[in-house]
Amino acid sequence: MFGGIPARNGVNAALPIHLGATGVDDVFSGSDNFLMAFGPEANPAGLIEGLGKRFEITQTNIKKWTVGSPIQAPLDALQAIQQKHPFRLDELAKVVVRIATSEAKTVNDRNMQDISLQQMVAVMLVDKTVSFRAAHDKARVEEPDIVRERAKIELVPDERLERLYPQLVAVVEVTLHSGATYTQRIDAVRGTVQNPMTREEVVAKCRDLMDPFLGGAQSKGLVDAVLNLDAVSNLGLLRPLLQRRK
Template sequence: MNTDKQLPEDEQVTRLLARHIANARFSDLPPAAVAAARRGVLDWLGCALAGSRHATLDILASVMQELNGQPQATVLGRDSKAGLLEAALINGQMGHVLDYDDTHMGGVVLHASSPVLAALLALSETTKASGADLIVAYACGFEAGVRIGQASPEHHRGGWHLTGTLGTFAASAAAARLLGLDEQRTVHALGIGGTQAGGMQQNRGTMCKSFHAGKAASNGLLAAKLAQKGFDSSMQIVEGNRGFCRIYSSVAAPQALVDGLGTRWEITRNGHKPYACGVVLHPAIDALIQLRKTYAIEPAKVSSISLRVHPLVLAITAVVEPRTGLKSKFSISHCAAVALHDGAAGTAQYTDARALDPAITALRLKTSAVADETLRNDEAHATVVADGKTYEIHVDHATGTVGNPMDDDAIRQKFLANAVPVIGKDRADKVCEWVASLEKQSDVSQLPVLCA
């Protein structure tokens, strides 16, 4: 039985968050949140479809096939089905494996959509949820994941991978809302999710990094299903004396969990990636692509590339000589090199072959970066010296961030580029049309079938 010392209700921030999630209705969402949900669903589906062919997923899918339960949910892009937990795990990993999925940067760096949507799409095939139901649950997932991260401000500094830890809370909350759990059971879903939360930054650049997103999806789905049946947990999984924000962060700010709750919807502050790598690298990539386009810089004549970036960039992406595509996604020198050499940073720039390409290796060796604490995490300065001339640029807000968002057409074009090679043009166009009126759809289970 639950033996927590009971705090006054106004101090139980986990319960207040759970109440908000349990009571949330589509009519509560502002138009901006609904629009953000449509954009997020389309963008993530494209990322998952593109990731469905990655070798990492071949390994995971084959092992899950050996362990598979009753096939109930669609595995995206692979024309197969798996058990609910297995499908959530596989789809969650494929959505994150290319590091192309969306990113919330409002006090946390969280890829919420991979764990949340992988859990929700699996559940949708057994619950027959509507599009409006999905949107509400999706928004609630952001509320839980982002706000618990804001309540644990030193969590990332401790070495945790937030998409694994906070993503588990996000998926638990979203699944609880889709299942229609009441306040008490939603508290328990958050508690069951929280006790499974894991994922270490040490695994960045390996197959395990995207595995965190899949596990978060699967953990969250399991948490909500257990809570639905009466499985209990702490009532104070976030703020308790041994709660998440106390032991996963050296600084605890539990009140952040409920500040502006119901008036500020975190999904509206989501960002989308134009580049298939760690999001903190995007300002520098923007800068070098712009320099290349503006001055027609010839890579062979470059003598140096100098970058000034937010300190988080060097903390996360200091890999100097990546030997694999996955590692190159966390190398500031590799990202600078491909941006200047190719004028791009898409999936083609982060393969094993590109990581070992002599032309890219040569540019990497000419790249240096320094941290500047005065810069925001979506800002960068770049200087290139080529053929005796110096070129400089400042990027104020990286493309895809809240300060410089991708427009709806850019999101659609990204989706098509990712999806068409996997499901074909006709089906990809149908997915675009379907998601464009997501809130009017009566049965979301049709969506994963379109993406099978």
């Protein structure tokens, strides 16, 4: 959805030109320009502010987990606890997740797996990660291991965290049958500008999405080509790497 619509708009913009249509050289100039139509109160000087020095693409957030945004921080927190304090599932008594009240409404026990906090936290408990496939596997909703761990999860809407919104903050507390309790707070979600992923993590995310459709070898070739785009003499060479082979 997110990638398809901009691509469609680009094609739709190019087709009239291909068919001979004409247009203005600069949509931001003239009496009936883009800004007058869409932002009459805008400051035109902002278009060139920091030009050549500030690059907005470097302010891009990348989702580490293929789940609803309010679930990102809880998964970060739970994974951190699992790594710092490894525990067996039969040792686990309860998991309490605190997020902003408005976020909780969005992800509380939803039917869609990838925006159900309880389902995704249960997957993280069982798999120690959340892959794209696991996040969208409807059958796993009824998987015995998932059902058992899901029953241990409590979602708490937190007004204090609501006051921090739109910053996505989560506090996860894991309690074991032994009485041991581990707490992790996440203030900057992994993949955001404040806590960016490493190149290796970004590649791993891409491979998780592409490998099932393109195959491991082709996905690796595409990643290598994109990471060395300045050395690609003809962008048409990327097309075979983007096409799923029969």
